[in-house]
Structures are given as structure tokens and as C-alpha cells.
Amino acid sequence: MRHYFALSAAALALVGCAGQAPIHSTPELTVFEGRTEMPTPNRGDLIAEDRLALVGPLDTISVSVYGVPELSREMQVDAGGRIAMPLIGAIDAGGKTAAELALDIEEQLSGRYVRNPNVTVNIVSSVSQVVTIDGQVVEPGLYPVTNQMTLLRAVASARGLAEFADEDDVVVLRTVQGQRIAGLYNIEAIRRGLYDDPPIYANDLVVVGDSPQRRLFRDFISVAPLLVAPIVAVLRR
Structure with a gap:
């Protein structure tokens, strides 16, 4: 009984954490609410900035x-x-x-x-201009880098986030002038427009982290019916 209520409390805590505050306008983001129509993009907004595309082996x-x-x-x-x-x-x-x-x-x-x-x-x-997408995505692997590749588009190329993905633990590894660097990102924050969707370049490594909380919630859901049955039997007595 105590174990059941402990698991119940944990599940409720996870559900409570899932709530999100509404988006508000910031210096970097303008929010249009209700029936207010968003502005139409102009020609310049629809054209992505060209990136350097290099010829590589086996291209x-x-x-x-x-x-x-x-x-x-x-x-x-x-x-x-x-x-x-x-x-x-x-x-x-x-x-x-x-x-x-x-x-x-x-x-x-x-x-x-x-x-x-x-x-x-x-x-x-091109087979040389690719990004490696690993971790908690549906289809990890090597994907070609297009001129407009961003982090969200890279994740979408891998068929999206997997069941146990931690949206707040996404790492982009990159080598610049021989120096290994890493960028830490929050997928949900990017989706909500809290900051820009970062560009992804050839030879980047994108790693989506694993969420222990999601695994715990899945485990709770799987054992909950077994825990509820004895309680129902006691109440019927």
C-alpha cells in the first residue's frame, strides 16, 4: 500500500512538472495572441543565407x-x-x-x-556533408546537411524524439579550428520560440539525452493496474 501511494505521488509530481507557463513577448520574441494576425514574411525572410558547401570524398x-x-x-x-x-x-x-x-x-x-x-x-x-544524430531519436544515423539545416530540422530528419528523450538535454558537438566545442540546447524552449533554432553544419554530432523521469513514469503506468487490483479487492470487503 505504501509503495503504491509513493508511486502515485511520483507520477503526480511528474504530471505537475509537465505544465508550461504561457509564452510572453520578450526583446527577442514578439507574441501575437488570439485573433491578431501575424505579419506576412517578405522575400528576404523566405531565403536562407547561403552556407559554404565543400566537395568531399565519394561525393x-x-x-x-x-x-x-x-x-x-x-x-x-x-x-x-x-x-x-x-x-x-x-x-x-x-x-x-x-x-x-x-x-x-x-x-x-x-x-x-x-x-x-x-x-x-x-x-x-554529397555523402561527406553529413550530420550524425544519436541518442534518444527515433532513427539515429547519418543525415545529409542541407543549406537550411537547423537543430529542429536535424531532429525531424531522424523521425523526431524517441519516447524517453530529455528535451532539456540536447548536445551539439563541433570542431572549430581544431578545437572541440559543445552547445547545450533545450528542444522545447526552441519550439516555443524562447530562442533561435541553431544552425547545424557538416560533421556536427547531435546527441539527445535520456530522461529517467520518463522511464519512471512508463514503469509506473505498467505496474499501476497490478497495484490497484488489491486495493479494489480490500474496498469491496
């Missing part, structure tokens, strides 16, 4: 040489970050932007093979 790229179809083709970057072009041979592609690689190809072709070459390079598909 697939397309190379187009204007007016020279024999040199235009789609190819895969090898494991060492190099590509092989007709006439000019192997070229280092890894770690370069598409525009930088196009300039390198133009320089190699210029003069000797093609007069005033005009080269365009596009990244068709």
Missing part, C-alpha cells in the same frame, strides 16, 4: 565545359578527394567549393587544350 559532382561536350561529365570523387579529367588527369577536389574546383579546371585547360574555357561544377549528391 558525386557534374563538370560542364561550355562548348566542349567531350569534357563534360558526371563523376564521383575518389576516397582521396581527387577526380580524373580527360587531358589534364587527376585534380584535387576535396575541401574546395564547386566554384573553386571549376577555376582549377579552367586553369589546367586554359592555353594548352581549350581557349578561354568556361567550366561549371555542381555537387549532385
Whole structure:
């Protein structure tokens, strides 16, 4: 009996913690309530800022040489970050932007093979520009990083939070100039607009923590019927 009421108290405490205070306007957030219509985004609001996209090993790229179809083709970057072009041979592609690689190809072709070459390079598909999403998400794994990738979008790519996810324990690990750094985030606070949804970059590691309270509540729900049955029997007597 005491054990049952202890578990009941714990469950009620968990339920009480689940309540959330209403959102209020802050210097960083303007809240529109009731029937007040939110402003319409302008053109600039709908365009995400471009991010640096680099060619990496095993990425697939397309190379187009204007007016020279024999040199235009789609190819895969090898494991060492190099590509092989007709006439000019192997070229280092890894770690370069598409525009930088196009300039390198133009320089190699210029003069000797093609007069005033005009080269365009596009990244068709990338396996090197990925984020690792681990921990309490539905489908942990490696996911491609798009130009507009944010923490919430990364979690959504992994099919959302798992049953025992701790929304207040989300870590983003990143290496900047050889230094390992970590960002600590609260998914629920971001959802409620309390602060911006942080951008996610290639090679980031997102780890969603585990919530012992959620596990305790699940365990309580699973054993509650067994605990209630003896109490009902006593009351009937």
C-alpha cells in the first residue's frame, strides 16, 4: 500500500512538472495572441543565407565545359578527394567549393587544350556533408546537411524524439579550428520560440539525452493496474 501511494505521488509530481507557463513577448520574441494576425514574411525572410558547401570524398559532382561536350561529365570523387579529367588527369577536389574546383579546371585547360574555357561544377549528391544524430531519436544515423539545416530540422530528419528523450538535454558537438566545442540546447524552449533554432553544419554530432523521469513514469503506468487490483479487492470487503 505504501509503495503504491509513493508511486502515485511520483507520477503526480511528474504530471505537475509537465505544465508550461504561457509564452510572453520578450526583446527577442514578439507574441501575437488570439485573433491578431501575424505579419506576412517578405522575400528576404523566405531565403536562407547561403552556407559554404565543400566537395568531399565519394561525393558525386557534374563538370560542364561550355562548348566542349567531350569534357563534360558526371563523376564521383575518389576516397582521396581527387577526380580524373580527360587531358589534364587527376585534380584535387576535396575541401574546395564547386566554384573553386571549376577555376582549377579552367586553369589546367586554359592555353594548352581549350581557349578561354568556361567550366561549371555542381555537387549532385554529397555523402561527406553529413550530420550524425544519436541518442534518444527515433532513427539515429547519418543525415545529409542541407543549406537550411537547423537543430529542429536535424531532429525531424531522424523521425523526431524517441519516447524517453530529455528535451532539456540536447548536445551539439563541433570542431572549430581544431578545437572541440559543445552547445547545450533545450528542444522545447526552441519550439516555443524562447530562442533561435541553431544552425547545424557538416560533421556536427547531435546527441539527445535520456530522461529517467520518463522511464519512471512508463514503469509506473505498467505496474499501476497490478497495484490497484488489491486495493479494489480490500474496498469491496
